[in-house]
Amino acid sequence: MNTLLENHTLEGGSEASTLLSSYLLEARFEFLRVLRTPAFAVPTLLFPPLFYLLFGLLLNRNSANASHYLFATYSVFGVMAPALFGFGVGIAIERERGWLSLKNVAPMPPGAYLLAKMAMAGLFALIIYLVLATMAFALGGVRLDAWQWLLLGVITFSGVLPFCALGLMIGSRANASGAPALVNLIYLPMAFLSGLWMPLNLLPDIIGRMAPLWPAYHLSQLALATIGRGDGSSVLPHVAALMAFTVVCFAIARRWLARAA
């Protein structure tokens, strides 16, 4: 457990290829593992596009506001599940069942495990984004410049980080049976309270004032600003909040994992 988060420097170039193949295999098998778990992969990939189809396109027919706003926020919603479930539930299970112990006994390159899980979460978030973007363009009349489409992709891909860190924190503490419930308890309310399902100005004032507590709110502000639907203020506080959140969760998880060892 203790080696999981430790930094590691390469000792000589001859090992670099072994190391690289470890990282690649780790990432590939992490992706396969998730794909072969339909109970995880199907809802994760399907829910954001289905919700967007229903609430962004069908129920708000002809509302350019809804199709734009919800395109950005459901992209953020799509970021949350693979990161929170992949890390929170995945690590709790692998820690409890002893897989993590076995890999820590074997000379798994430190970092390979976490990087593989991050890459998986980022890839899933990106796939969801591409599906949403296709729907938004084809059905929702969303028209953006090339840089906006691209930047939104970058935001969704890198936006998994704070949620990976939060998931890591949960996975390093919760037991395997409790982790899914705990993640759901965070995932769905946070999406709602951050205004991912409907704009905050349609919700009670208190919810809007609490929103800066949630990383999903900050990420959605970045996404909205990118497509020109932000509140016009600077995005820097949101970036800073996301970074601070990531660092704090990561540090706590590191302590907890070290104590578990």
Added chain:
Amino acid sequence: MNEPADTLAQLENASKRYGPVLALDSVDLQVRRGEVLALLGPNGAGKTTAIGLLLGLLRPDSGSALLFGQAPQALAARRRLGAMLQTGGVPDTLAAGELLALFRSYYPRPLTIADSVAMSGIGELLQVRYGRLSGGQQRRVQFALAICGRPDILFLDEPTTGLDPAARETLWKTIRQLAAGGCAVVLTTHYLEEAEALADRVSVLARGRIVASGSVAQIRARVSQRRVRCVSRLSAEIIADWPEVRSVTRDGERMEIVTDAAEAVVRQLLFEDSGLSELEVRRAGLAEAFVEITREAA
């Protein structure tokens, strides 16, 4: 006979406590190149804790654990070790061949896939996902993961639990072959015959202490108890009063007698009950015998 340099792993005065329970109490243990060391003892004796310390999964509260002369957590040390833990925890969704490829990639000079497969007997399992394997097949895959890195020291925590005899024979053959090649093997087991078949040296743990240590023959001599099972009409109370009988339990018409002098007890049984059937004499399990030893020691 062995130079100190041949010691690959050691515990020195190591203690480990879980809350009020002293799981390991000032244990000294050395593992030398090319030897098979069997750690025996009842559940809760501290076997898995001792292995956990040597593997670096646990840290001793006092004393030290060394692997190749360094901390067991060191990457350089871990590159030379293979392990099969009691809780494998292997993900159900990956195929045996994929798991093997992943673990081989961790090591600087792994065995070839063909060798890993032949030595663990998983040839027909490579395409099968781990979750669809039987318990015994899963143990074989875990064994393959343990040996694929060409380890200098191999830790096997109850490796043959759930294996059929043929698969167990394959594992034993590989373990002997690895030891002959200079690999040190540490194995825990409940089975006396496994220790007899493989071990050069046996250490017996009970309640966190090493209570006996030596060659298999030396240890065997301390296990005198045997179990006599039979179907008999004799009453358990009467047999319990015979000299040399430690205990008698009856389950329906079946009876089980624990004794230090099986021959004398069998002679008496046959003498008193001509209708006695299904007679069976077995050496008591090591684990149970050593519970007895520590009870006497306490």
